[in-house]
Amino acid sequence: MIAIDNKLVSDEIVEKQFVCDLVKCKGGCCEDGDAGAPLELNELDELIHSYEIVKPYLTEAGIQSIEEHGKYVYDKEFGWVTPTIKGSMCAYGFKDENGIIKCGIEKAYNEGKISWKKPVSCHLFPIRVSKSKEDEDLEYLNYEPRPDLCRAACKLGKHLKVPVYIFLKESIIRKYGEEFYNALEAAAQYAEANK
Structure with a gap:
């Protein structure tokens, strides 16, 4: 997990790759x-x-x-x-x-x-945002592609080498702001450099 302010971001959002393939999934x-x-x-x-x-x-x-x-x-x-x-x-x-x-x-x-x-939940997909039951200010950001439906998007993302957070840059900034995105990008680059 990557902690940024009161958000816990799944490592998969920086480690996995994803690019929507509408021709295959048909939306x-x-x-x-x-x-x-x-x-x-x-x-x-x-x-x-x-x-x-x-x-x-x-x-x-x-x-x-x-x-x-x-x-x-x-x-x-x-x-x-x-x-x-x-x-x-x-x-x-x-x-x-x-x-x-x-x-x-x-x-x-x-x-x-x-x-x-459009609804930000659609714009962020396949990131799902949920709130903590214990602390309503705490949010979890998880990578949740649909297993069958998103298979082509996962394959295309791997082929193009586009991490989830980069594919969803516009929607992440829309929801959380530029500063949050820059922190996420820095965390991703740090993790990549220290593999």
């Missing part, structure tokens, strides 16, 4: 799971304020699910999450012409319509 992380994407409290407002702008990018089934269940729902295990379409694909997702699941929120962001990219 399956957007439909494979026990609930929708976990949301932070500030993201609930983002969904409310951006919904009408994001709506044209969504499927009819996604819109129906959101209008039936709400822009976000509460899950006993994961807290606030995005709604899903019949327990499968995230309601904010859609399939492109190649059958790859994309995010309607991210598409609106990429087209300059909104300033919020």
Whole structure:
């Protein structure tokens, strides 16, 4: 574990390699799971304020699910999450012409319509963040790729020699800031030099 401020970062985040291979996985992380994407409290407002702008990018089934269940729902295990379409694909997702699941929120962001990219839990995947039950200020960052779904991403990461933390640089900085990322990078470089 690497300790930075009140975060405990799994060694795997600097040791393992990972690069999403959407052609192979088809964005399956957007439909494979026990609930929708976990949301932070500030993201609930983002969904409310951006919904009408994001709506044209969504499927009819996604819109129906959101209008039936709400822009976000509460899950006993994961807290606030995005709604899903019949327990499968995230309601904010859609399939492109190649059958790859994309995010309607991210598409609106990429087209300059909104300033919020997507839920940070999606942006950080395959890093999962959890809070300590004993100390609510303490967070654990673990590397949790899906065994079958992410096999191609693990293989591509090894081939390209891209560590998880480098692949996720933008999302780590988005969540924790530049200073945190620089500390993580320094820890990774120190570990590599002392192998």
